[in-house]
Amino acid sequence: xxxxxxxxxxxxxxxxxxxxxxxxxxxxxxxxxxxxxxxxxxxxxxxxxxxxxxxxxxxxxxxxxxxxxxxxxxxxxxxxxxxxxxxxxxxxxxxxxxxxxxxxxxxxxxxxxxxxxxxxxxxxxxxxxxxxxxxxxxxxxxxxxxxxxxxxxxxxxxxxxxxxxxxxxxxxxxxxxxxxxxxxxxxxxxxxxxxxxxxxxxxxxxxxxxxxxxxxxxxxxxxxxxxxxxxxxxxxxxxxxxxxxxxxxxxxxxxxxxxxxxxxxxxxxxxxxxxxxxxxxxxxxxxxxxxxxxxxxxxxxxxxxxxxxxxxxxxxxxxxxxxxxxxxxxxxxxxxxxxxxxxxxxxxxxxxxxxxxxxxxxxxxxxxxxxxxxxxxxxxxxxxxxxxxxxxxxxxxxxxxxxxxxxxxxxxxxxxxxxxxxxxxxxxxxxxxxxxxxxxxxxxxxxxxxxxxxxxxxxxxxxxxxxxxxxxxxxxxxxxxxxxxxxxxxx
Ligand code: NAD
Numbered sequence: 001x002x003x004x005x006x007x008x009x010x011x012x013x014x015x016x017x018x019x020x021x022x023x024x025x026x027x028x029x030x031x032x033x034x035x036x037x038x039x040x041x042x043x044x045x046x047x048x049x050x051x052x053x054x055x056x057x058x059x060x061x062x063x064x065x066x067x068x069x070x071x072x073x074x075x076x077x078x079x080x081x082x083x084x085x086x087x088x089x090x091x092x093x094x095x096x097x098x099x100x101x102x103x104x105x106x107x108x109x110x111x112x113x114x115x116x117x118x119x120x121x122x123x124x125x126x127x128x129x130x131x132x133x134x135x136x137x138x139x140x141x142x143x144x145x146x147x148x149x150x151x152x153x154x155x156x157x158x159x160x161x162x163x164x165x166x167x168x169x170x171x172x173x174x175x176x177x178x179x180x181x182x183x184x185x186x187x188x189x190x191x192x193x194x195x196x197x198x199x200x201x202x203x204x205x206x207x208x209x210x211x212x213x214x215x216x217x218x219x220x221x222x223x224x225x226x227x228x229x230x231x232x233x234x235x236x237x238x239x240x241x242x243x244x245x246x247x248x249x250x251x252x253x254x255x256x257x258x259x260x261x262x263x264x265x266x267x268x269x270x271x272x273x274x275x276x277x278x279x280x281x282x283x284x285x286x287x288x289x290x291x292x293x294x295x296x297x298x299x300x301x302x303x304x305x306x307x308x309x310x311x312x313x314x315x316x317x318x319x320x321x322x323x324x325x326x327x328x329x330x331x332x333x334x335x336x337x338x339x340x341x342x343x344x345x346x347x348x349x350x351x352x353x354x355x356x357x358x359x360x361x362x363x364x365x366x367x368x369x370x371x372x373x374x375x376x377x378x379x380x381x382x383x384x385x386x387x388x389x390x391x392x393x394x395x396x397x398x399x400x401x402x403x404x405x406x407x408x409x410x411x412x413x414x415x416x417x418x419x420x421x422x423x424x425x426x427x428x429x430x431x432x433x434x435x436x437x438x439x440x441x442x443x444x445x446x447x448x449x450x451x452x453x454x455x456x457x458x459x460x461x462x463x464x465x466x467x468x469x470x471x472x473x474x475x476x477x478x479x480x481x482x483x484x485x486x487x488x489x490x491x
Contacts, residue, residue, distance in 0.1 A: 001187045001188075001190075001191065002032065002033065002034075003019050003033055003034065003035045004035060004187075005035050005037055005041055005045070005204075005205060005206050005207060006187065006190035006203075006204055006205040007041070007044050007045045007048050007204050007206070008044070008045075008048035008051075008052075008200055008201045008204065009048075009194065009199075009200025009201060010200075012044075013035065014035040014036060014037045014038060014041050014208070015038060015040045015041060016035075016036055016037065016038040016040075016041070016208075018035075018036040018038075019033040019034060019035060019036055020033060020034050020035075020036045020180050020183075020207070020208070020209070021033055022034060022091060022183075022184065023330065023331075024090050024091075024093075025092070025093035025326075025327040025328060025329055025330055025334075025364060025365045026090075026093055026316075026317035026318060026319075026326065026327050026363075026364045026365075027317070027363055027364060028331075028363050028364060028365070031090060032184065034180070034183045034184070034187075034207040034208075035207050035208065036180075036207070036208045036209060036212075037206040037207055037208035037212070037213045038208065038212055038213065038216070039212070039213075039216040041206050041208070041213065042175070042206055042213055042216035042217050042220060043216075043220075045175045045204040045206050046146060046148075046175060046217075046220050046222045046223060047222075048173075048200070048201040048204055049146045049173040049174060049175055049201055049202070049204055050146055050173070050222050051201055052173040052199060052200065052201030052202045053143070053145055053146050053172065053173040056173070056199050056200075056201060056202065057199055058168075058171060058173060058198075058199050058202045059142075059143045059171040059172070059173075060171075061171070062121055063117040063118050063119065063120035063121040063124070063169075064117070064118050064121055066117045066168065066169060066171060067114040067115065067117035067118040067169070068114070069168070069193075069196050069197050069198055070110045070111075070113055070114035070117060070165060070168060070169060070196075071110070071111060071114040072195075072196035072197065073110045073192050073193060073196045073198075074107045074108070074110035074111040074114065075107075076192045076195055076196060077103060077106055077107035077110065077192060078104075078107045080103075080188075080192070081100060081103045081104065081107070082100070084099075084103045084157060084185055084188060085099035085100045085102070085103050086099070086319070087184050087185055087188070088102060088103070088156060088157065088182075088185060089318040089319050089326075090318075090319075091156065091181075091182045091184050091185070092153060092154070092156055092181075092182050092318075092329055093282070093317075093318055093326040093327040093328065093329055093365070094281055094282065094318050094326050095318045095323045095324060095325070095326050096318055096319055098280070098281060098318075099318070102155055102156075102157060102158045103157060103158075105158050105161075105447070106157045106158050106160075106161040108447055109158070109161040109162060109165045109447045109463075110161060110165045112165070112447045112448065113165035113166050113168070113169040113467075113468065114169070116166070116169050116465065116468050117168075117169035117170075120141065120169070120170075123141075124140055124141040124142075124472075125138055125139070125140050125141075126138065126139045126140075128476070130478075134480060134481060134482035134484070135478055135479065135480055135481065136478070136479050136481055137476055137477065137478045137479075138476070138477050139474060139475070139476050139477075140474075140475050140477060141472040141473070141474060141475075142171075142472065142473050142475055143170045143171030143172045143471060143472065143473070144170065144172055144224050144225045144248060144470075144471050144472060144473050145172060145173075145224030145225065145473075146172065146173055146174065146175070146222060146223050146224050146225070147163070147167045147172045147173070147174040147175075147223070147224065147225040147226070147227060147471060148174065148175050148177070148217040148218065148220070148223040148225070148226045148227070149163035149164065149167070149174060149175070149176045149177065149226075149227045149228075150177045150210070150214050150217065150218070150226070150227070150228045150229070150230065150238070151163065151176070151177070151178055151179060151186075151228075151229050151230070152179050152229055152230045152231075153179035153181040153182040153329050153330075154281060154284040154285060154286070154329070154387075155281070156178060156179065156182035156183075156184075156185050156186065157185040157186070157188075157189065159229055160176055160178065160185070160186050160189055161189075162229075162447075162451075162462050162463060162467065163176070163227045163229075163462070164176060164189065164203065166462075166467040166468045166470060166471050167225075167227075167470075167471045168198070168202065168203065169468055169471075170468055170471035170472050172225070172471045173201060173202045173203070173204075174202070174203055174204065175204045175205075175206060175217060175223070176189075176203070176204070176205045176206075177205075177206055177207070177208070177210075177213050177214050177217055178205070178207060179210075180207065180208060180209050180210065181329055181330050182329065183205075183207040186205050186207070187205055187207070189203075189205070190203060190204075190205045210234065214234075214238075215237075215241065218237075218238050218241040218242060218247075219241045219244065221245050223247060224247070224248065225247065225248045225249070225250075225470070225471060226238065226242050226247050226248070226249045226250075227249070227250045227462075227470060228249065228250070228251050228252070229251075229252040229253075229286075230252075230253065231253065231254055231385075232253045232254050232385075232456050235251045235253045235458070238251065239251065239459075249459065249460075250452075250458075250459060250460035250461075250462070250470050251458040251459045251460065252286070252451070252452055252453070252457075252458045252460075252462060253286070253411075253413075253453065253456060253457050253458045254286055254385040254387070254411060254413070254456075254457065255286050255287055255288070255385060255411045255412075255413030255414060255453060255457050256290055256291055256382075256383060256384065256385050256409050256411045257277075257287055257288060257289045257290065257291065257411070257413055257414040257415055257416070257434065258289065258291040258292070258293055258405070258406035258409070258415050258416070258432075259273070259274060259277055259289035259291070259292045259293070259415070259416040259417070259418070259442055260293045260396075260402045260403075260406055260415075260416070260417045260418070260428060261274070261292065261293065261294045261295065261298065261302065261418045261419075262295050262298075262399075262417075262418065262419035262421070262424070263295040263296075263297045263298040264419055264420045264421060265298065265418045265419060265420065266420075267298065267301060267302055267305055268305070269418070269440075270298075270302060270418050271302065271305045271306050271309055272309075273289075273416070273418065273440075273441055273442045274289065274292055274306060274391065274442070275306070275309060275310065275313075275369075276442060276443055277289030277290075277416065277442035277443055278290050278292075278389065278390075278391040279310075279313060279324070279325060279369050279389050279391075280443060282325060282326060282327070282328055282329075282367075282388065282389050283369075283386070283387065283388045283389035283390060283391075284328065284329060284333070284387050284388065285443070286413055286457075287413050287414035287436060287443065287445075288387075288443075289391075289414070289415075289416050289442045289443070290385070290386065290390065290391055290392065291382060291391075291392055291394070291406075291409075292391055292392070292393045292394070293393075293394055293395070293396050293402050293405055293406060294393060294394070294395050294396070295395070295396060295397075295402075296395045296396065296397050299393075299395040302393075303352060303371075303373065303393060306352075306371060306393070307352050307353045307371060310353050310354065310369045310371060311353055313325050313369050315358050315361070315366055315368070315369075317364065325366075325369060325389060326366075327364045327365040327366045328365040328366070328367055328388060329365070330365065331365060333365070333387065333388070334365035334367065336386075336387070336388075337367050337386055337387070337388030337389075337390065338356070338357075338367065340381065340384075340386040340388065340390065341355055341356070341367075341370060341390060343380055343381060344372050344375065344379070344380070344381035344390075344392075347375065347376070347379045347380060347381060348374070348375070348376070348379075349372045349373065349374055349375035349379065349381055349382075349392070350372065350373050350374040351370060351371070351372060352371040352372070352373050352393075353368075353369070353370065353371050354367075354368035354369050354370030354371060354389075354390075355368060355370050356368060367388055367389060367390075368389070369389040369390075370389060370390045370391070371391055371393060372390065372391065372392045372393065373392075373393050373394070375392055375394070377394070377405060377408065382394070383409065383410075385411070399424065399427075399428065402428070403428060403431045403432070406432060407431070407432065407433045409455075410455055410456045411453065411455055411456055411457045412433045412434045412435065412453050412454030412455035412456070412457050413434060413435060413436065413452075413453035413454075413457035413458070414434055414435070414436040414437070414438070414453075415429075415432035415434040415436075415437050415438075416437065416438035416439070416441070416442040417429060417432075417437075417438075417439055417440075418439075418440050419440075422439075425439045425440065426439070433454050433455065434453065434454055434457075435450070435451070435452045435453045435454050435457065435458075435461070436451060436452075436453075445463075447463050447464070448463070448464050449463060449464050450462070450463055450464045450466040450467075451463045451464075451467075452466075
């Protein structure tokens with residue numbers, strides 16, 4: 001599979017003959033390479049997917065038959081959990097226990113959509129009540145066609161699963177374009193799909209650069225649906241490309257999610273959820289609660305405890321036992337995060353702890369967990385996504401002020417509130433302009449529930465039944481059942 005693409009059920013070389021080095025972010029060493037695909041490879045993959053959709057068995061199978069293949073994929077993923085987790089650690093840098101969670105969740109996503117595929121056998125046809133007795137109308141759900149999926153590097157296999165599992169459950173064929181930084185487990189997923197009995201051409205993987213293969217996929221006229229997860233600037237480009245032939249798109253984009261902490265909170269629990277909200281996965285999480293708003297009376301004590309605990313985080317390579325913060329994914333992300341920290345300082349914000357490369361790490365893209373205070377509400381560091389282990393903390397005086405500050409953002413992916421006063425939490429949860437809200441926690445999410453953002457954080461929802469709907473078309477079938485002539489032109 002090294003330097004190969006998976007097209008039409010075959011492992012093939014890219015017609016470009018070019019490769020991309022795969023670098024371990026903990027050591028900065030090249031340990032593998034992937035094919036750098038091109039437009040011709042995307043043409044071949046789309047043709048294979050088109051053929052599999054138009055003439056192959058997959059879309060015509062019963063939901064139960066498709067569900068059985070997805071269940072088998074979940075089973076193989078579970079059997080290979082530690083092996084795949086170890087690949088993610090080397091490729092992405094995350095600590096091994098986090099990678100194990102990812103693979104467990106990936107298997108769980110395939111299992112969940114196996115169930116929804118089975119349900120389609122009974123739920124994909126609905127009789128509609130209409131007022132005219134001579135007619136009857138049913139609504140059927142059908143696979144949307146050939147789907148293209150473009151994904152980021154922060155949860156390599158899990159982000160693939162969020163698109164691949166519902167698309168396959170719906171009966172679509174597809175082309176997956178993983179991030180050029182972390183493509184290895186997507187290639188293993190192709191191997192797993194084949195072992196599970198997926199017909200050739202239904203699932204294709206084309207690795208390579210976003211502006212080459214990603215763009216070719218987004219612009220391809222034979223792709224019916226495009227699902228993208230990544231940054232706002234690229235999402236916006238994708239939307240423009242898809243507009244050329246009015247492709248159906250869904251976008252899962254960035255965020256700068258707030259967490260409001262009221263003073264009646266248990267301070268230890270608040271500190272723990274803030275840390276989990278912003279340092280998990282090195283802060284490279286779209287829903288990361290990177291703006292923390294703390295009620296004024298609790299602010300000094302909370303900052304003190306947060307700094308104390310943050311300084312204790314064990315930094316190191318993801319394969320070392322006890323490590324809670326690994327390196328950032330690549331040199332580019334490392335430079336971006338350090339530049340963001342410099343910009344925060346230049347704009348007048350104060351660093352409470354962290355702020356640079358940790359001591360004792362000659363090699364590796366490590367950044368200290370960093371806490372900023374004293375920034376302006378309209379400052380770059382408070383408003384823009386950093387996608388690293390950097391949290392900005394501000395104080396507030398009233399509930400109204402906290403809600404206003406939380407919603408003062410161009411993003412609206414997630415938000416969280418912590419208080420012992422549950423009616424207040426529910427009130428604040430309703431007031432947030434965000435697609436995902438946590439009460440007295442931050443980040444845990446389940447594949448049964450919808451995921452996606454308001455405002456510039458995206459369009460549409462993934463996961464749950466909403467995720468399946470992304471890959472289904474809705475068709476009404478209306479029959480005229482009367483023997484009477486219609487009698488408009490011919491009396
Ligand atoms: P990115 O936008 O740089 O890249 C995402 C994908 O798009 C990659 O596969 C890349 O190769 C491809 N791409 C890049 N340029 C392209 C182009 N011109 N045409 C087509 N494809 C192109 O994002 P990233 O750096 O990989 O990931 C980080 C971003 O993803 C963050 O902004 C984060 O918030 C977001 N994200 C969002 C979610 C969510 O569910 N909302 C989840 C994870 C990550």
